[in-house]
Amino acid sequence: MSTRGTKPETMKALVAYNKEKYVFETAYPTPECGSDDIIIKTEACGVCASDLKCSHGAAMYWGDDIQPAWVKPPVIPGHEFFGKIVEMGENVKGYELGERIIADQIVPCGECRFCKDGHYWMCQPHNIFGFQKENNGGMAEYVKFPKTAVISRVPEEMSIEKALLIEPYGCSKHAVDRGNITNEDVVVISGAGTLGLGMVTYARMKNPRRLIVLDMVEARLNKAKEFGADLVFNPGTVDVVKEIQDLTDGYGCDVYIEATGHPSSVVQGLSMVRKLGRFVEFSVFGEPTTVDWSIIGDRKELDILGSHLSPYAYPFVIENMENGNLKTDGVVSRKFAIEEWEKAFEYASGKYGDFKVALVF
Template identity: 70%
Template sequence: MPAWGGYVLGDEIQPSWVKPPFIPGHEFLGHVVEMGRNVKGYEIGDRLTADQIVPCGECRFCKSGRYWMCQPHGMHGFHAEFNGGMAEYVRYTKNAIVHKVPKDLPLEKALLIEPYGCSKHAVDRANIQCTDVVVISGAGTLGLGMVTYAALKNAKALVSLDMADDRLEKAKAFGATHAFNPSKVDVNAEIMKMTDGYGCDIYIEATGHTSSVIQGLGLIRKLGTFVEFSVFSGPTNVDWSIIGDRKELDILGSHLSPYCFPYVIDGISKGALKTDGLIRTTFKLEEWEKAYDYASGKYGDLKVAFIP
């Protein structure tokens, strides 16, 4: 978390994202063990998860249905009043956006609901059409979630970019029609070859690296759509004349996973959204030191999970 710099702790431009002291963890689910007297529609033992955000319900964004941009922006795992998944218990307040999770859905798949929800929202922002050449930069868990969902849009071509060949193989298994490693392939030449020299129609940035942003502005065609998803550790300097005067691009952001959980839960449950191999190593809580070591990715893991 400290690597996010000003984004998390705040700076002269933006306020702090976190409100300490807090208990982290926003990709989690659990079973109901206690309910308030006025709670309806749930039972003890139900398996639940919730949107990461806990909207206030009162601000202009909440009242217009855009709850994921809530102005107060309560967040599980980031704010003192909303425990994250590393707590022994998590209290879902009346404003939490709660979803039931099938009890027979394996935990290794169910734990991907939150990240896949974020992936879906990013892809939805792009408004992919069947004639589009789509490039998704980054094939980590979130990038692969984008690939498996974007594949259902039946674009003309779906290109995955990553620096790790094993991740690119996974992207192809998840539905990418092309997969390129920028350290080994001239990606610009490949994309231009595919598009008669125009460039890709849509570029979704899912790496958080400055080079990926610059790469995308070069790959994308005039009047194209650039979706920025990632969180960055520092500022990115680009020639903004590319966005305006040269290409007149649509630059879109993507935040959280509004209205996405029901679709994702159903898609993962039915196998429409591929998940195989994303969580391959699991740990007991007492193995937390080893788990954090594996979570660094140095052993090739995309994600690790704690299993009760």
């Protein structure tokens, strides 16, 4: 017997039927609650760059001659969402109707070697909310959290604008942690979008010797300064490699975190980081990147570190948003109703200067 609140049989939802067919539905079936599931009523869902790339038909989502399709349509997009519990299966313990919750974007299988040894974010099947029909996302009025979802509680008093940043800031935290920043390090963060800003405000808590941010957009650099950057540079107007070398007696930065997804930022970082330095790659790229690998080995002996998702990060992010250590002001710049999803996707591209755009219910 499930614990039930009030839930209609149908709901409003954005549904991707294939890469050319995204449809706003007014009467899509509401998810059914199994004995181990939780159903939430969505409060809001952020629009991520990956949502845009998927909607544009990127091969990494829909497949091509080289890679198989990862998306399993029909699927409801969205992985940056949260809401309140309206129904729970009979086996669910420890939660109550009306509680405000959020889940990690990955839905781990619980059975593979990575799940069993604690690295659940690298789960081998790698199913994520918003990309497979079995794990519909948050661009709908209701969402089902299955048994293996990694759930965190969201404080009732937390604003929607802050709660929308839990997922991206969780990813930011993991990327910064991968860099093992100390208070003796000169740190460069390349890219000051939503995720880059999350990295800036969290890296500030690490108290590096100097925190430097690069971006091509002046408004983003201004926000980075507000969030704790010591110095900001625009690679479009200054020679940033020379600037960093001049600041470090010609050695280069200790840690470089790449958060733009542009090939030029990778080449720039390899040139900028010192010998024995640490290079953290976070971004998803729309095109291949070609670099001289001898820089990594023979010339500099670099540590190259990848960063994926936001493991074990949500509780820390939620607590430090609430106490003010993680800055969030002005990052969520625009909100739209689900009916305006096309407009939301357009603004989420950043062409109008927005950081984070969201759908609200």
